[in-house]
Amino acid sequence: MKRFESGEIKSFVSRRWPRDHGAPGNDGQYPKISIVTPSFNQAQFLERTILSVLNQNYPDLEYLIIDGGSTDGSVEIIKKYERWLAYWVSERDAGQSDALNKGFARATGELVGWQNSDDIYLPDACREAADALRRSPDVDIVFGNRLDIDASDQVTGETRFTPFSVTGYWYDGMSLSTQSTFWRRSLFAKVGMIDPSYDLAMDYEFFLRAALQGARFKHVRRYWGASRRHDLSKEAMRLPAWRPEQDRMDQTYGRKQRWNAPLRTYSRVRRALYYLWLGDWDFVADSLAREARRALEHLWKS
Numbered sequence: 001m002k003r004f005e006s007g008e009i010k011s012f013v014s015r016r017w018p019r020d021h022g023a024p025g026n027d028g029q030y031p032k033i034s035i036v037t038p039s040f041n042q043a044q045f046l047e048r049t050i051l052s053v054l055n056q057n058y059p060d061l062e063y064l065i066i067d068g069g070s071t072d073g074s075v076e077i078i079k080k081y082e083r084w085l086a087y088w089v090s091e092r093d094a095g096q097s098d099a100l101n102k103g104f105a106r107a108t109g110e111l112v113g114w115q116n117s118d119d120i121y122l123p124d125a126c127r128e129a130a131d132a133l134r135r136s137p138d139v140d141i142v143f144g145n146r147l148d149i150d151a152s153d154q155v156t157g158e159t160r161f162t163p164f165s166v167t168g169y170w171y172d173g174m175s176l177s178t179q180s181t182f183w184r185r186s187l188f189a190k191v192g193m194i195d196p197s198y199d200l201a202m203d204y205e206f207f208l209r210a211a212l213q214g215a216r217f218k219h220v221r222r223y224w225g226a227s228r229r230h231d232l233s234k235e236a237m238r239l240p241a242w243r244p245e246q247d248r249m250d251q252t253y254g255r256k257q258r259w260n261a262p263l264r265t266y267s268r269v270r271r272a273l274y275y276l277w278l279g280d281w282d283f284v285a286d287s288l289a290r291e292a293r294r295a296l297e298h299l300w301k302s
Helices: 006-012 043-054 074-080 096-106 125-135 166-172 187-191 202-212 234-253 257-278 281-301
Strands: 033-039 061-067 087-090 111-114 141-149 155-159 181-184 217-228
Touching: 006 141, 033 043, 033 096, 033 125, 043 061, 043 074, 061 074, 061 096, 074 087, 087 096, 096 111, 096 202, 111 125, 125 141, 125 181, 125 217, 166 202, 166 257, 187 202, 202 234, 257 281
Parallel strands: 033 061, 033 111, 061 087, 141 217
Antiparallel strands: 111 181, 141 155, 141 181
16 A cells, blocks of 8 residues: 655645646546535645646546635736646535535546645546446445645655444444545435535535435555644534534434444444455554544643
């Protein structure tokens, strides 16, 4: 399982476009993939996101950027690449969920993905995801592992996911990441689109709803995306505002609070056993060290 280093990522997201040669011809082996990027005032990172999509060099790519009326130079960056975009717009919207639904409504690919305007794909993510879904026609959603990067594209951490479990997803947190997930566009017809009433947990709610309605998931042990951690990211602001949306999901879908502790413990043991079975001893050791540091910090603050 190749883990990309910081230098490789920096090179990939700065490689000029157009390339010396275009995307290879499609012999029918690869389905069309539609990627939607919701964007709002992320000019500092947007070009690297765009290049991480275009530099996939995927033979049948449809890229849509839905900008919410940015005033920080994002529009000028988008125009620089508009020749290679299937669609883009910059106008006021009702938030990230609204922007995503606008993009997905226009998408025509058999497969879809969503990449935020400060996050990136890693090399060959689209091709590997298409291969995985082609080999598993009964699967609706395929997801890989994720790296964490800082504002300068330095790798700061990673998340190695495990095969999907509704119990683990619901009681132990997100078991996949939009930065490294693709799904069949037909899934929207079965479970609906992004719920615009969620401002932070729209991804969590969408995949939970899909799982509870019978969607089938497949995990691939490859790194497909990277989440950028910076002070102005939604991730940085997420925890304090997450609880009301989490409570609403619990009420909507019927999660039982009394089962939180035992099922969280079960899910964590399941994850640890999976890592050990695969020989991911380094990841288990790093995870235990992080948990110990957090516990000590909590005790110190209390």
